[in-house]
Amino acid sequence: MDRxxxxxxxxxxxxxxxxxxxxxxxxTTVEEICRVxxxxxxxxxxxxxxxxxxxxxxxxxxxxxxxxxxxETVRDDAxxxxxxxxxxxxxxxxxxxxxxxxxxxxMALASIREILAGIVRQEMRSSRRRTVSADVAVNYxxxxxxxxxxxxxxxxxxxxxxxxxxxxxxLSAGYAAMHRPTRN
Amino acid sequence: MDRxxxxxxxxxxxxxxxxxxxxxxxxTTVEEICRVxxxxxxxxxxxxxxxxxxxxxxxxxxxxxxxxxxxETVRDDAxxxxxxxxxxxxxxxxxxxxxxxxxxxxMALASIREILAGIVRQEMRSSRRRTVSADVAVNYxxxxxxxxxxxxxxxxxxxxxxxxxxxxxxLSAGYAAMHRPTRN
DNA sequence: TCCTTTGTTGGACAGTCTGTCCAGGAACTG
DNA sequence: CAGTTCCTGGACAGACTGTCCAACAAAGGA
Numbered sequence: 001m002d003r004x005x006x007x008x009x010x011x012x013x014x015x016x017x018x019x020x021x022x023x024x025x026x027x028t029t030v031e032e033i034c035r036v037x038x039x040x041x042x043x044x045x046x047x048x049x050x051x052x053x054x055x056x057x058x059x060x061x062x063x064x065x066x067x068x069x070x071x072e073t074v075r076d077d078a079x080x081x082x083x084x085x086x087x088x089x090x091x092x093x094x095x096x097x098x099x100x101x102x103x104x105x106x107m108a109l110a111s112i113r114e115i116l117a118g119i120v121r122q123e124m125r126s127s128r129r130r131t132v133s134a135d136v137a138v139n140y141x142x143x144x145x146x147x148x149x150x151x152x153x154x155x156x157x158x159x160x161x162x163x164x165x166x167x168x169x170x171l172s173a174g175y176a177a178m179h180r181p182t183r184n
Numbered sequence: 185m186d187r188x189x190x191x192x193x194x195x196x197x198x199x200x201x202x203x204x205x206x207x208x209x210x211x212t213t214v215e216e217i218c219r220v221x222x223x224x225x226x227x228x229x230x231x232x233x234x235x236x237x238x239x240x241x242x243x244x245x246x247x248x249x250x251x252x253x254x255x256e257t258v259r260d261d262a263x264x265x266x267x268x269x270x271x272x273x274x275x276x277x278x279x280x281x282x283x284x285x286x287x288x289x290x291m292a293l294a295s296i297r298e299i300l301a302g303i304v305r306q307e308m309r310s311s312r313r314r315t316v317s318a319d320v321a322v323n324y325x326x327x328x329x330x331x332x333x334x335x336x337x338x339x340x341x342x343x344x345x346x347x348x349x350x351x352x353x354x355l356s357a358g359y360a361a362m363h364r365p366t367r368n
Numbered sequence: 369t370c371c372t373t374t375g376t377t378g379g380a381c382a383g384t385c386t387g388t389c390c391a392g393g394a395a396c397t398g
Numbered sequence: 399c400a401g402t403t404c405c406t407g408g409a410c411a412g413a414c415t416g417t418c419c420a421a422c423a424a425a426g427g428a
Contacts (some may be wrong), residue, residue, distance in 0.1 A: 002395090002397090002403070002404070003395085003396070004394095004403085005404075008404085008405080026210060029384085029385060030387090031384090031385070039405085039406095040407065041406090042390095042406060042408090043405055043406070045387065046405085049387090050386085050387080051386095059296065062296075063296075063299045066299065081300070081304060099296065112243065112246075112247075115250065115251070116269070116330070117326050119254070120265060120322050120325055121318075134305075135335065136348075136355070137355060138301055138304050139301075139331045139332055139334075139335040140328045140352070141304055141328070142300050142301050142304055142331060143327045143328045143329070143330055143331020144328035144331070145300065145327070146296070146327055146331075147323045147324060147326060147327020148324050148327065150327075151319065151320065152320075164320075167317075167320050168324070171320070171321060171324045172358075173358055174356075174357055174358035186374070186425065186426090187424085188374085188423095188424065188425075189374090213414060213415090214416090215413090223376085223377095224376060225377090225416095226378070226379090226417090226419095227375080227377070229415095229416065229417075230375075234416080235415095
């Protein structure tokens with residue numbers, strides 16, 4: 001690939017990441033991206049159809065990187081994805097924070113989640129059957145993981161990936177069990 | 185409150201919901217909202233500073249409604265929020281699907297989640313300590329719940345709230361345990 | 369009912385961002 | 399060095415935003 005192309009594209013990616021961390025995705029304009037990347041606006045459009053195409057390309061790139069780094073550390077149990085993913089996230093903190101971060105724009109879910117968080121917090125000061133499809137289980141687990149990941153990253157990824165993995169495994173092993181000792 | 189005000193505002197809310205379900209939040213313009221709501225564009229701006237203000241107002245309204253309907257069915261255990269919330273969601277499917285739905289715009293998370301979902305699915309075909317802060321636990325649970333909720337709504341909320349609540353409780357009681365019987 | 373208050377409306381406005389196009393100049397490749 | 403490919407600024411129409419105003423309509427109390 002032509003050096004100029006490589007330079008331009010990586011500059012654009014870096015600029016998008018940087019701006020997403022401050023203004024959020026929606027608040028970022030193509031003009032700003034080009035200004036930060038020191039690239040002509042015309043040039044932007046010769047590479048990407050629009051802002052979204054740039055983002056999608058970045059995500060695809062992260063996806064490849066993740067899949068590959070995962071391929072190296074194969075573990076064949078459920079939850080095996082946890083540690084590799086956490087490590088990968090820490091290696092690419094900025095990318096992850098920009099793309100998955102709770103900050104700006106990404107999640108309109110934020111406010112509903114906050115309401116819920118209040119409720120759950122309150123209820124945690126006190127507390128079986130089997131009708132589950134695999135689909136629900138997957139969504140449950142992914143949702144839980146993404147939430148924990150986001151939480152971790154937004155606070156600066158202070159804990160080690162290993163600590164977080166352990167925490168996540170504990171939680172997955174039984175949420176209710178974790179909190180019975182507290183009181184009831 | 186003046187009848188005209190009430191009429192205008194609820195028309196705007198309804199229009200936003202309707203448009204979010206089709207074009208997504210970001211793809212919806214103030215002009216469209218006004219067209220659908222049969223309201224002058226000038227009028228829009230006498231009520232809300234911008235599109236976001238309208239959305240926030242809608243969310244606040246849902247929040248109030250949820251808190252209230254919750255106040256009626258008090259259960260003092262962890263996970264007590266599950267059933268009331270699911271019922272509330274079903275009563276206001278459109279609102280929830282528009283605001284929390286996976287469809288358009290809301291979650292840039294979508295693609296990362298898909299990558300992860302693939303991985304988890306693959307690993308589910310096969311596999312204790314305690315270092316968890318309460319914060320992580322809350323985020324874990326909320327994330328899991330929101331994910332299940334979104335999944336449920338996006339598929340049309342076919343299952344009953346009770347079924348979903350049971351499923352969620354089972355999962356929370358121990359994800360790993362749920363899937364050991366499958367093979368290993 | 370009448371009158372005052374309050375809402376609604378279309379139109380006009382400047383400003384921002386988008387996506388497209390082009391022609392001149394720069395950088396790469398062989 | 400030559401030919402190809404890329405970068406660039408500038409110009410363009412089009413869409414959307416947020417603000418303002420003057421005319422009109424509806425509400426609700428006296």
